[in-house]
Every structure is written in structure tokens, then in C-alpha cells.
Amino acid sequence: MLRPTSFDVAERAGVSQSTVSRALRGSPGVNAETRARVSAAARELGYVVDRHASSLRLKSSETLALVTICRPGEDRSAINPFYFALLGSIAAATSARGFNLLVSFQESPANFRADFVASGLADAMIVIGTTSNRAAWDYFAEAQASGLEFVCWGSPGDPFHWMRSDNDAGGRIAAEHLVATGRRRPAFVGPQRSPQRQFDERRDGFAAALAAHGITPAIVSPPAGADRHAQGVAAARALLDAHPDTDAIFAASDMLALGVLQGLKDAGRSVPGDVALIGFDGIRAGTLADPALTTLEPDLDAAGEALVAMALEDDDHRLGGTRIPVRLARRGTA
Template sequence: MKTLRPTSFDVAERAGVSQSTVSRALRGSPGVNAETRARVATAASDLGYVVDRHASSLRLKSSETLALVTICRPGEDRSAINPFYFALLGSIAAATSARGFNLLVSFQESEANFRADFVASGLADAMIVIGTTSNRAAWDYFAKAQTAGFDFVCWGSPGGAFHWMRSDNEVGGRIAAEHLVAAGRSRPVFIGPFRSPQRQFDERRDGFAAALAAHGIAPVVVEPPAAADRHAQGVAAARDLLAAHPDVDAIFAASDMLALGVLQGLKDAGRRVPDDVALIGFDGIRAGTLADPALTTLEPDLDAAGEALVAMALEDAGYSRSGTRIPVQLILRGSA
């Protein structure tokens, strides 16, 4: 009886990596670190795997390219995308370039352009997904793609089915609360979506509430009304909040874009920031520095995020493919 020769998929299973990583490791790609390359070589040796040189141009071909999918809202102008994602894209591009790889960027918004086969088609060696979680259809598509065997990692994600990375959101919420308490604020509010698939909003709220509870303070929690974007939601949320709770003296908004809308809403109502109401956002976007007053924010280490996402996508040893957290720091500016 003829014995089947081991394949690169067998090597991948034994080494605990994907087949594309086996391909990169065996051709000496700079995108694979020494530890992973050694693990693949050991697995190949143990199995007696020998590269078929006749087919190596196909099986071991590496594009030296990473694919980055950015999910948008349907019909959204690309210039209106949350600037946080452009900043994250820049960090991923820098980390990709440092590996000697190219970056293929795909903006996707609907069934007309959903695509997850960049690795399977040979266009890329690995794939990263970022972008808004408000596009449910897109995330449903990628959830099905991952179940079907298409491999990728993502920032945020609306559920546990994905290989994900997030900011250390709960810690950020606690930092915001402690800063406001230390500043003598006693009537704090959290503004952020309740039913968003964006789990990080819940984590920020939970950390904020837990830290305040330790001081005997229960925050008011406000869900912004539906609107065209986060900024518009923030303007409307501030209006509704002041009508219901005119004595508010501090606000922690779930994102910077939401906070910038809240700032506008407070100004429209004649409230002074930070004299009457202190305001803190989350994300560290550059637009916050241009506000008046400049926005105090929790800023994730985006350089670390870019490097870690690329390392996760390329299956570097030492990087968990799910549950990685990126540290955040409080950037004090004029609003709090």
C-alpha cells in the first residue's frame, strides 16, 4: 500500500501555525521570526516533509504582502471614516514596512466588494481586518469567512469568534474615573452606546463605573440617540443629558469623535469646558488637539498596536492570536 507523503498542511498542524506561515518559513521570508522558523523546520523534519521543487514556485510562493481590510459604513465617503482607523492604518503600514513587506489596503462596505480570500488567492501572506463594527453585514461576512477557513486577525471585533486585539479599555475607564474624582467632580456621566456590537464601549463603561463605585459614586449612563455619525450623536446626547441632568459636572465619552460632538453640544448650551463640565474622550485622535479646549483623552499605544497586529497576522511566537490588549495612557489637555 502506498504511503501518502506529508504535505505542508501536515507540517502546519504539527507546528501549530497556518499553512501560509509554513510557506513563508521554508522560503526564509523576513516576515517569520527565528523561533517560528525553527519550529516549522523541526515539524518538517519530524514528518519527513521534503519540498517538491517542481511545485515549490506555487506551494512556497510568498507575496511578501499583507492585506489590510478596512470596513466602512455603507455609502460613507472615505474622508469621513473615523480618523482613529487612519491612524491605526498608518501604524500597521509602518510595522509592515519594517518587516520588508508591502501593504495591500481594501476598503469594504457591502456585498458588492466584500472579500476575504487575499491569502487563499496568493495576493497576500496574511490579512488584518479593522474598521467600524456598525456594519453588521460586513462582520457577519467575515465571521462566516473565518468559519470557512479564511485566516485573519482584527482590531476590536464585535464578538468572540474572531482573533482579536483591543485597547485596555477597562483600565482606561478606571483611569478616567480616578482623574475626575481627584479633580473634585462628583456628578459624572458616561456617554456611549448600550447595544453596540463594539464590545470595547462596554469595557470602558464598566471600568469607569467600577472605579467610581469604589468612591461611593454611581455615574449616570447615557446612550446617544441615532444619528449620521459619532459627532452628531455626541451633539444630540449632550442636549438630552443637560435637559435631564442639568447638574452634571463631568463626562467620559466612549470615543473621541463622540466627545468632540459632546463638546459642541455643551458649548451650544452655554456650558464652559472644563469650568462647568470636565470632558474626557478615548482614542487619542489628532483632531482632539485642534478642539477648543483641546480634548483630554485616553490614548492607546498605536505603534505597539500596529506591530502586534502584524506579528499576530504572521503568527509570531509570543503573540496570542486572541485577547491581546494594548496599553493606554491619559493625555491631559484643556478639557479636563
């Protein structure tokens, strides 16, 4: 027998197929002795409920779909590690609910897909990943306009239901920490007016807190570059050219910050001696840098949990706009 069915279990246990189904689902009103006999028969046969039949009947697949948008042409191993970490925390929150997780990396029209819920494969969908892939987000905007629901991380655009870090608070914390440690000529490095509004939020929180101290930060938008790290290297150079006396940098993300760190070293500046540096995201690679990167770390467990809760249990998206708390992970660079 290739794959036993509930009829096979029924025969072995000497009951009807409907009783097998009830017993195995834990339905109330099944005699304890009967239930035990059915369980034993199922175990002996190596029977596992067919999820397709079950899902078809129940009209629910207990599965969450997670789409990660990649940069076009990007090597999969070059995906920003923040998204891998977020994927991990989403997986944990999904598994805690007994749900399965369907994962899809998408980068070009050839593999854009938003029909996981429409096909019944998943009960809800989450979209994360780079906002730099305009074609992908246009595709998902259109999908949403045509009635396909999903929830996303960050703020890739206006029509979406999103959730993101408390970026404003993060910017303020960075500012206060730098001022408290004696820095007076701080700069912000990050994309300006990016569709990913997170970056502007971080800058604005930073600038607002500095303003209370009578300080105006230099603002540097990273030049175009292959990835955030390369952009950071170039941004450090540009910043030091324009403001050689900079004594502190708040970078809009860790990958950017790690590039800035490299650029500072290349320029002969010591960190944190000459220049203090703070990133944002809390990626693992930051702890391996030399010195280890001081950063604003969102509570990733909370992020995964909140995203999954919003996707799966929050039909009217009341959780929309929830701010995930961030904390200063003080390490070597500031």
C-alpha cells in the same frame, strides 16, 4: 529589452541563471567576486526580481492584507480618523518587516472580499473599521467559518481573533482623574451593549473605579445619528436634560467626545469650567479642538506592531486578547 530577466543578467555577468538567483538572494556559498559581478550586471540592466515568479515559487508573498470596513454609503474622507491612524501604524510595522501592504476599504456586498490569503496575494489579513456595518461582519464571520483566517481590531463579534486597547484600565484612569480634580457628578456617554464590546468595557472600568469612591455615574446611550459626532451632539443635549448638574463626562470615543463638546457649548456650558470632558482614542482632531480634548490614548505603535505580529507570526493566536496600553493625554477639557 522591456523588462530584463535573470537570464539577461546571467548572460551579462557570464554566469548561469541559477547563480544570478543565488547571488541576488544572498544565498550562502556564492563566491564574493561572482556575487559582485552579478550585482553590477543587475544594476546596469535595471533588473528587479519579478515578485510574482518569486512568490509563486516560494509560496509566500511577503504581503499583508488590511481590510477597513466602512459605513455603507460613507464618504471615504469621513472614515473615523482613528482607523486611518491605525492604518498608519500597521503600515509602519509591516514595512519594518520588509512586507508589502495591500489595502482594501469595503462597505457593501458589491465589494466584500476576504480571499486575499486564499489567492496567494497576501500571507495574512487584518480587518479593522466600524462595527456598525453588520452585513460586512456577517460576511467576514462566514469567511472565517469557511476557513479564511484573519485578525481584527476591537471586538466586532465572538468568533474573531482580536486585539484591543486596555479599555477597562482606560475607564478607571478617566474616573480617577475626574475624581482627583474634584468632579462628583460624572456621566458616561457611549453605546450600550454594542457588538463592539470596547464601549461597555470602558464604561465598566469607569463605573467600577467610581464605585470605589461611592459614586454612580449617569449613563447615556447616544441617539441614532449620521455619525459619531452627530450622535455626541445629541447625547450632550439628552444628558443635560436628564442630569442638568452633570460636572464631568467620559465619552466612549473621541469622535463622540467632539460631538459632546459641541453640544455642551451649544447649551452654554463652559468646558472644562462647568463640565470636564474626556474622550478615548487620541485622534489628531482632538488636539485641534477648542479646548483641546483630554483623552485616553492607546499606544498606536504598539497596536500596529501587535496586530501585525499576531497576523504574521502567531499562527495559533496566542496573542489573542492582548491589551494595548492606554495613557491619559491631559489637554484642555479635563
